[in-house]
Amino acid sequence: MIYGVAEPTNNFPVAIMAWSIKEVVWGESEQPTRHLIGHIPQISSGRTTSAIQSFDREKMQITTRSGRVYALLGHPGENDDADYVWERWKAFNHVRNEKDVTNEYDERANT
Template sequence: MTIWPTRSVEEQGTLSLWSWQVLELPDGDRHLIGYCMENREGRVSSAVVELDLENLRATTNSGRVYLLIGASGNNLDANYVWGRWTQQLSIQMWNDVSDSVWQEHLARNDGKPKNNR
């Protein structure tokens, strides 16, 4: 499988992620991974700088906004991209905080998920 460059933030300022995860590195940076619905590909974001837990919207270091669709999940394409990305940067440890993000989202919405669609 091949990894290719992404479109610029000017071209695609907002993207939707399905089967998403929030992965936290030892330095505290959090990255989103998931299936990008618009481009039909696995995706890894730059570091998250703002996470709106009520609406499941994240803004990353690049300025891109991600809409997290549905509950957290797992996507093979996204896992592959994450594996390649972490390998290139010699990252060997991270923590999956997706469940806590999802639970906090539900808590902020009286137990009912908001749909970003």
């Protein structure tokens, strides 16, 4: 089931695991945006975020356009629920190009 996510009500990071980062060009925009895809264990649900605004490598936290903060748990990976949400998001938003940029955010790839 696909549903919207409520606006953030606090500054506590949302834990996300089995995560990846995709760069896409979508809709009528020509500018690429990057999105975090992963599994939220607290609610046992896949998630695709709004565009990434900042990344704190030391804390392994991402802040998105919505203002929500995500704490990247563990290493990148895949999750069926997250993949399902991502595929629906791409179709709904008319994604024209997709590039996996996860390695730029993976602490193992940058050490």
